[in-house]
Amino acid sequence: MTEPANAPPNAGYGAFDANHPPSTDLVNACVHCGFCLATCPTYALWGEEMDSPRGRIYLMKLGLQGQVRLDPTFVNHMDNCLGCMACLTSCPSGVKYDKLIEATRAQIERNFPRPAPEGLLRRMIFDVFPRPERLRLLLAPLALYQRSGLQSLMRRSGLVKLLPASLRAMENLAPSVPRQTNGGLPQRVVPEGEPRLRVGLLLGCVQSVFFPEVNAATVRVLAAEGCEVVIPRDQCCCGALMIHAGEEKAALDYARRTIDAFEGAHVDAVVSNAAGCGSNLKDYGYLLRDDPEYRERAKVFSAKCRDISEVLAGLEPRAPRHPLPLKVAYHDACHLQHAQGVRAQPRAVLGTIPELQILETAEAALCCGSAGIYNLVRPGPAKELGDRKVRHLLATAPDLVATGNPGCLLQLRGGLRSAGSAVPVVHLVEVVDASMRGVAAESLLTR
Numbered sequence: 001m002t003e004p005a006n007a008p009p010n011a012g013y014g015a016f017d018a019n020h021p022p023s024t025d026l027v028n029a030c031v032h033c034g035f036c037l038a039t040c041p042t043y044a045l046w047g048e049e050m051d052s053p054r055g056r057i058y059l060m061k062l063g064l065q066g067q068v069r070l071d072p073t074f075v076n077h078m079d080n081c082l083g084c085m086a087c088l089t090s091c092p093s094g095v096k097y098d099k100l101i102e103a104t105r106a107q108i109e110r111n112f113p114r115p116a117p118e119g120l121l122r123r124m125i126f127d128v129f130p131r132p133e134r135l136r137l138l139l140a141p142l143a144l145y146q147r148s149g150l151q152s153l154m155r156r157s158g159l160v161k162l163l164p165a166s167l168r169a170m171e172n173l174a175p176s177v178p179r180q181t182n183g184g185l186p187q188r189v190v191p192e193g194e195p196r197l198r199v200g201l202l203l204g205c206v207q208s209v210f211f212p213e214v215n216a217a218t219v220r221v222l223a224a225e226g227c228e229v230v231i232p233r234d235q236c237c238c239g240a241l242m243i244h245a246g247e248e249k250a251a252l253d254y255a256r257r258t259i260d261a262f263e264g265a266h267v268d269a270v271v272s273n274a275a276g277c278g279s280n281l282k283d284y285g286y287l288l289r290d291d292p293e294y295r296e297r298a299k300v301f302s303a304k305c306r307d308i309s310e311v312l313a314g315l316e317p318r319a320p321r322h323p324l325p326l327k328v329a330y331h332d333a334c335h336l337q338h339a340q341g342v343r344a345q346p347r348a349v350l351g352t353i354p355e356l357q358i359l360e361t362a363e364a365a366l367c368c369g370s371a372g373i374y375n376l377v378r379p380g381p382a383k384e385l386g387d388r389k390v391r392h393l394l395a396t397a398p399d400l401v402a403t404g405n406p407g408c409l410l411q412l413r414g415g416l417r418s419a420g421s422a423v424p425v426v427h428l429v430e431v432v433d434a435s436m437r438g439v440a441a442e443s444l445l446t447r
């Protein structure tokens with residue numbers, strides 16, 4: 001990247017404004033060792049230093065020094081980052097890249113005018129995806145497209161290839177419209193047997209609209225394990241998509257509303273079954289650090305947040321598990337394995353199921369390309385990463401792929417279908433639910 005000679009310094013923050021520029025201390029914690037390069041998906045794709053964690057941190061440093069501006073080149077390298085946080089796991093110096101990229105992206109969205117088509121696409125995503133009531137409006141036309149035969153005609157004829165890249169990505173990623181909705185989930189579910197925990201369930205926007213069966217399975221499994229489940233009606237989007245894309249103000253508003261919704265439920269734990277949402281919930285204490293009204297409440301809230309696999313792994317199994325003779329390739333969602341450090345728990349939970357064999361894949365630390373809105377705004381590299389992940393999954397000859405994030409579910413289903421594979425992809429909790437209910441293994445294979 002060339003450094004413009006005339007980049008103006010800005011009152012001590014260089015290219016950034018005064019509202020939380022990337023921290024100089026965090027930037028200086030990087031000792032340029034390069035250990036993170038091998039696990040960075042964009043570096044794996046292009047071998048370009050400025051598309052590695054080390055390169056991006058260096059760009060932030062130049063930005064702080066006023067040696068580069070927030071120009072299209074700078075923004076492009078930041079936009080290329082998937083926010084997968086593999087560099088958090090692999091950095092021996094403990095560089096907090098998550099905080100750096102989050103601050104940088106918020107600066108970009110405040111101070112860089114995006115070209116109109118790109119801005120419009122992002123606006124559309126942020127107007128629709130965090131609003132389940134708006135997402136649901138898409139279900140009827142999507143169901144018509146899928147069930148009328150138009151979808152298979154578009155795909156068979158190759159017409160789908162004529163669509164612009166982002167629309168093509170949406171077409172490929174769109175899930176089969178479910179025939180049930182989770183409007184039927186009650187506000188409170190009583191535990192089976194002696195109560196062990198009282199938990200609140202975050203429904204998630206994409207999860208609740210496109211995967212209501214995952215939320216239903218989560219409730220059944222928790223109740224079977226002795227958890228009273230509370231599902232606050234006034235819960236909203238948790239703000240994960242927005243915070244990961246630099247839409248800070250909207251993200252913080254959603255965070256406050258989420259805290260409000262769950263505080264009144266007086267639960268021991270707030271459970272999420274979406275890795276991206278879960279990592280965001282656990283970060284509220286940091287995100288709301290400037291808000292005197294919410295600062296302490298956010299810390300208390302975040303300390304209670306758990307992924308469903310953490311809750312289940314922390315409970316001595318009580319509900320009987322029936323055998324599921326299946327070879328299951330477990331795909332680690334990045335926001336579970338890297339952002340939350342949750343790797344052992346999903347495997348421990350699957351390990352409680354008799355006759356189930358867990359398969360490990362090559363390059364398990366590498367992102368599948370889903371990454372929040374990444375596969376919509378950067379469909380090219382997202383597809384390359386998805387295809388690479390699918391090759392590794394198929395190399396293990398699985399009966400089934402299990403994961404813990406709706407974005408990964410969509411990405412892997414799309415990738416496997418494109419590869420001509422009929423291997424199904426399900427949420428981990430659906431596997432546990434099937435085992436607890438004594439459902440035949442075949443029922444999981446027809447998803």
Ligand code: SF4
Nearest residue numbers: 040081082084085087
């Ligand atoms: S978050 Fe992922 S894509 Fe971004 S720099 Fe780190 S490893 Fe690379």
Ligand code: SF4
Nearest residue numbers: 030031033034036091
């Ligand atoms: S591993 Fe950590 S310290 Fe080393 S270059 Fe990457 S971010 Fe910097």
